Amino acid sequence: MTDNSKACFYALATALLWSTIATAFKIALKYLDPWRLVFWSVATSTTLLTIIVMIQGKAGLVVSQFKQSSGLFLALGLLNPFLYHVALFGAYxxxxxxxAQALNYSWPMALTLLAVPLLCKKLSLTSLLCCLLAYGGVLLICTRGEFESLNFASPIGVILALSSTIIWALYWLLNTRREGDPVVGLLICFLCGLPWIIAATALFSDFWPIASEGLAAAAYVGLIEMGFAYILWLKALKLADNTAMVSNISYLSPFLSLIFIANILGESIYPATYAGLIMIIVAVLAQQHLSRK
Known part of the structure; x- marks a missing residue:
């Protein structure tokens, strides 16, 4: 098997894992409030990442990488895992x-818009049209196609979902400034975010008692969304000659996710969800193509 074939395999595996996450979120939230879910999922992921870093013999890098960019890591840890997952789980x-999962895929458009004030980038007409197309898809999904009534399922939920895209875009922009091993870097971010999560959970919720079903779902989220999927994705990017091809495979995930949502959660998928999601993905792919050019 060639490196490109391996890269495609890892990318497909990642897309499959990502496609289960929205369903896992909703199952977990039947038993846990968002604060508890953040704590238990991040605690699980931090434990997993610590074990992986130790097995790889890179434990010594944790201190050295943190010392090189301590302020940056503290900011990154505040954004992700703390603020991002609080907003995301609140939206779900x-x-x-x-x-919620469709709105989350609009984050590259938030990145495009944030790059204007933060990186002094110019917003081209084509990029603006891509943003309008994507957020047109967002509006279509939020209103289930009922534009005239603007009937949102939950305005606060929509605000939280869109806030999570802004937080993730900020995290991505800051993350490009750090150097070093990516898995070690992610572990440091989680270690820096964990004190915020512990304090917030103690203040707004509690840690125990917890239903076994909720704990299992939170562990799944921590192991998959914040752990194994990330590592498989890094492998795919490392092996691929053409990262654009690998990135495009990832956009199978939201459509596969709808299959799990319909069959496991029993949600009736609105036609507007499919249409809006296609608008978002087309806009993101078009923006990525423009960026590469």
Whole structure:
């Protein structure tokens, strides 16, 4: 098997894992509030990443990489895992899974818009049209196609979902400034974010008692969304000659996710969800093509 074939395999595996996450979120939120879900999933992921770093013999890099960019890591840890997952899980708690997961895929458009004030980038007419197309898809999904009534399932849920895209875009922009091993870097971010999560959970919720079903779902989220999927994705990018091809494979994930949402959660998928999601993905792919050019 060639490196490109391996890269495609890892990318497909990652897309499959990602496609289960929206369903896992909703199952977990049946038993846990968003604060508890953040704590237990991040605690699980931090444990997994620590074990992986130790097995790879890179434990010594944790201190050295943190010392090189301590301020940056503290900011990154505040954004992700803390603020990002608080907003994301809050959105899933209030919205149907099909809406929350589709809105989350609009984050590259948030990145495009944030690059204007933060990186002094110019917003071209084509990029602006891509943003309008994507956020037209967002509006279509949020209103289930009922533009005239602007009937949102949960306005607060929509705000949280879109806020999570802004937080993730900020995290991505800051993350490009750090150097070193990516898995070690992610572990440091989680270690820096964990004190915020512990404090917030103690303040707004509690840690125990917890239903075994909720704990299992939170562990799944921590192991998959914040752990194995990330590592497989890094492998795919490392092996691929053409990262654009690998990136495009990842956009199978939201459509596969709708299959799990419909069959496991029992949600009726609105036609507007499919149409809006296609608008978002087309806009993101077009923007990526423009960026590469």
């Amino acid at each position: 708690d209030l919205l149907p899974a099909q809406q």
